Amino acid sequence: MAGNEHTNSVHRHSSLQKKIKLKQERRQHNVSFVMMILLTILSFASIMSDAISDTVAILFIIVLACVQVFFQLYIWMHLGHKGHEFPMWGIASGLFIAALTVGTLIGLIW
Amino acid sequence: MSNAHAANKSSLWDWLTTVDHKKIGILYLISGGFFFLIGGLEALLIRIQLMKPENTFLTGDLYNQVLTMHGTTMIFLAAMPIIFAFMNAVVPLQIGARDVAFPFLNSLGFWLFFFGGVLLNLSWFLGGAPDAGWTAYAPLSTTSSGSGLDFYVLGLQIAGAGTLIGGINFLVTIINMRAPGMTFMRMPLFTWTAFITSGLILFAFPALTIGFFLLMFDRVFEANFFDASMGGNPIIWEHIFWIFGHPEVYILILPAFGIISEVVSTFSKKRLFGYSAMVFATVLIGFLGFMVWAHHMFTVGLGPVANSIFAVATMAIAIPTGVKIFNWVFTLWGGQIRFTTANLFAVGFIPTFVMGGVTGVMLAAAPADYQYHDSYFVVAHFHYVIVGGLVLGLFAGLYYWYPRMFGKMLNETIGKWNFWTFFIGFHLTFFPQHFLGLMGMPRRYFTYPEGFGLGSMNFISTIGAFFMTIGTILFVYNIIITHAKGKMVSGDPWDGRTLEWAIPNPTPHYNFLQTPLVRGLDALWIEKMAGNKKMTPAEPVGDIHMPNNSILPFIMSLGFFIAGFGFIYFNKGGALALVAIIVGLGIGLVCMFLRSWIDDHGYHIHKKDLPKEDKGADL
Amino acid sequence: MKRWLRLGRIVPIFGLMLLGLMGCGNPQMSALQPQGKGAEAAYDLMILSLVVMVVVLVIVFLLFTYVLIKFRKRKGDDSIPEQVEGNHMLELLWTGIPIVLLIILAVPTVMTTFDLAVTEKAASGEEGEEAKKDAPMTVKVTAHQFWWEFEYPELGVVTAQELYLPVDTRTNVELSSADVIHSFWIPSISGKMDTNPGDKLVNKMWLHPEEIGTFQGACAELCGDAHALMYFQVKVVSQEKFDAWVESMKTVKFADASSDVSEGQKIFENNCLQCHAVGDKGGKVGPALTGFGDNEKVAGILDHNKENIMKWINNPHDVKPGNNMPDFNFDDAQLDALSDYLLGLETAK
Amino acid sequence: MNVGERLTDQNFPESPEKATLEGKNKFLGFWLFLGGETVLFATLFGTYLGLRNSFGKGPEASEIFQLPMVFAATIILLTSSLTSVYAVLALKENRVKAMRGWLFVTLLLGLSFLGLEIYEFIHYVHEGHTFTSGAFGSAFYTLVGFHGGHVLFGCLWLSTLLIRNSGRGLTLYNSPKYYLFALYWHFVDVVWVFIFTVVYLLGKVG
């Protein structure tokens, strides 16, 4: 729109502060990457090994998948950050309806 | 790309390339109106066939096509687009925005809808229309011979994509583009309902998109989703369809609720009673709307537990809806009610919709629905809420916003005739259908035997449909007369309360010369009460940034239209069909590529080309 | 059924109003004249909900009319009404009252839903004294485009288009379909239930007719060109008559052409037997014709007489568009013989 | 300043992707789109789960799934998600070269994922597990194929972005585009995590 293109949000700020923040972020990202790889291996192992019963394993890997989604959404996609309130609503509603849909198509078709 | 001056021309090219929400609104209105006439014509054919027992006006096959096309056309190609017409014409003005968030996508949404609708209707001339009902239950829909259902799937797929895009556009517009001071709890109720409806679209349409893909894969590529002999399961389609389908009916009715709220409040000269409760009720209806779909499937055999849960959840929707009804009545209470045509339609809406709503609650009683389901009782229910609700609401909106959209006021005398013929005809048509259903007449029957005693009610019903036809023709006549003879009116002909009435007539290309500062609910009314002649501006007059027109949306939609043909004839058309698919999708992709490749910064209307100051709605 | 549910009947005015308005409909097919327990349960609920809805309608209409008359703008009165924001008491009221009304409706709804369902227990006759006394018999209903097949597995009887039921007895029904989805509906005896294709999606319900007579059944799910013609007859008879019918159905044998048979039967054997069964022989593509001579309708819709049978055989598609029986081209003599033969397929005498 | 102007370290905003109204709109609109995509994929997942034991005429899931290969594909896609995160970090620091580098790596990883998937599909088809061999086959190829289609589209999109902006710095006009692509890519990865779990791992236990 006219006039308010960017003037209000373009503001210079201490580059040092910014550097520190980004560095922290980078570390978070690396940690979550390692975690995600570990989780993947864990689920893989729990299915491949005979030690864990199938039902437990199924529950376990589904929980792990959800944890991974959390990492992706919150750390990599910054869903928890300021300015993400509406995206948050969007994803939450989507997940809610997704849960209903999946639940139904598993449970209500005989 | 065109330039600043193109906006003022009104050539065909301009209509094809426009990204102006006001013009897109008009495009939606014209095409939606056209499809309404087609759908109405189909309704007439239905009623003529059922006028007397054992009539032979239509064959069973043809009847099923007419029936399917009537439902599909009315819902997807008439009701939704007319709703989009109002959202385009009104929402940006009501929130004090110069534009929508995604003008380009807005245009794309329209053209996708348009080409989808055309594709679907071409089936009439290319070997027969779809004939499995608007719900297209598998395996009837997957085994139906001919190409009709392929047209259904692809036509609606393309149109549906357009709707989804439109939904996202309005969500972002309403969240991001509100004028200073226009908080969420100061938004006019129509904007609120447009917001929630867009949200419902966003979460309901993707399910349908997948449903259509599955149907298409079964039909065109020999997949086995719904073929029980190959392990498929037709119930999956029913769930997917209704997971979309029930929210869809609230997608339809919520904007009508919004229109009624605006009209009732304007014409009783009162603030909307219980505004926050109205907002809350809207949100709640939207939310609950996602949890009741299985009430369309009570007889499918889901078992008593599921049936009970969905029955009770469905009934719960009566509560927020009731809140709305009573708030309208109390908005009228103590007011100065003016019976303009718009308000006639609005006050006609209220009792009629309640009648449709309470039969809905009766349907929700699962064991009783074992009797009602797929009988004319259901047909009566949904026409009461759709025609008696939505369509009356749309008429109210048309009479109300016509001066805003076209600068001229529709003729009030013809308008009143329009109302009474349509209203009386409506009740004549659909009230007897309750009894037909209870007397054992199933829906989607092309004929019924002489001896069953269903003749007289059906006859009355058909007479009613002719009254509605007269009403509709009067409306069309009114439009013609208005454009031929009507005079331009001021920007605020109704003594309006909300921001769309704060601008001069005709609406400037940029909507607001200066973005207004909003100081409360019913922003314009507040200024009027404070003795101001116009809105307080939130900014000085300055350059105004506008988006460029573009032909890409049109071409892109055309591409998908061509590809649609390819898929439809994939199994019969041989190489030609394959070529159509490749070329069509290619055109679509190239357009996307071009959109990505060409930087499009829009243009500015310079301060020197603008009026010196905002004069308001020239009262 | 719980007794207090009958409460609905204490307010018969509304029921009368309803019935009066419409001259009752046809008792053989009206949901408003229940002749079986399922339809009765639904009817009670319908009346209860109708009462609730009429209460709602009356309140809204009265308020509405009052407001429209009282507060219409009068000429010359240009005052500006008070801009009321709302009223919490009122808003609470019209949230609360509907909740109460809905609870009144929801409780019997849930109870009836469970009453009408066939649970595993009830199906195997374990659900206490009453169910045992009823000793449920099972009918397997298979819907076809556009006809109905009825099989009594315990009794070893297969028939089509006409469903025999003993009066005052509960019969369990298992529903499925040979092609697309149909819906099995006998409005005056019970609500409908869909017939889904595939053996995974079999539905169960029960019928409990309480009056002797013939009732109209219909297909209630769009299933193709002749959806509107997919009627069937339900013959509710006394237990003795039912047993006799079963007995005679079981004894019918199809005599080979080698023996001394009529001309009609020969034609039948050569042209029709591959699809239609009579007694112990024949195909399953079309309806079994074992007791066809006793039927009330031809193909579920035409009156049962020789003329109509002849009409059907040569031009079934004129009667039911899109059905799966081929057109034949018999001359009058052949038709005559054939329909005599079909009319002779009686069991009841 | 013009939106098309190259950003310098001096006038570089904190979040260049959201510094203009257009950028904010795109950002929000895209997130909402992803909300819709969630329902889209949920419907596919639901369908798959409903039909996953209806093999029809095809082989059973546990007989054919090639877990090690799928595992590799998973790691590849996860890594590509990380590289796109790096790209976004670089974007926020106006390090154009680094950003383009990471995006290029992302593209390569995406393409190798696609390669593996195509190889896998061909393998399955040879085993008799095809789109038309039963409801399970239809559901499997539709779900996994839809995801693959998303990856393919992402690769096309990214290529266009990289080529179009080669030699151009970051502007307020193109930074939202990069950012949106990264969001998209993460989402595609999220979906894959579920496919890996729900389709492949579950398929092994049956």
Ligand code: HEA
């Ligand atoms: C605009 C569209 C619209 C709207 C708003 C509604 C609103 C409702 N609908 Fe309707 N419905 C349809 C469109 C709509 N419906 C369509 C198209 C079909 C058929 C689809 C097909 O099969 O082709 C259908 C079918 C349908 C069925 C399935 C019937 C069947 O096929 O067997 C059911 C069952 O529960 C149902 C219920 C309801 C309910 C409870 C509401 C509620 O939202 C109504 C709420 C409103 C009120 C109740 C009135 C106001 C409230 C008060 C005054 C307060 C006090 C009231 C009480 C205490 C009761 N509808």
Ligand code: HEA
């Ligand atoms: C928005 C939705 C909508 C609207 C507005 C309507 C409007 C009407 N509908 Fe309905 N209808 C549906 C949605 C709608 N319908 C749906 C979803 C179904 C279910 C389909 C299915 O089972 O799959 C259905 C089914 C349906 C049936 C049941 C058929 C059956 O089950 O066998 C009937 C029967 O009476 C009917 C009648 C009517 C009538 C008389 C109107 C009238 O209100 C129409 C009034 C309008 C006119 C009369 C137009 C006037 C015409 C002209 C002025 C001429 C135009 C000239 C040119 C184009 C050159 N409709």
Ligand code: CUA
């Ligand atoms: Cu069978 Cu309709």
Ligand SMILES: [Cu+2]
């Ligand atoms: Cu519904």
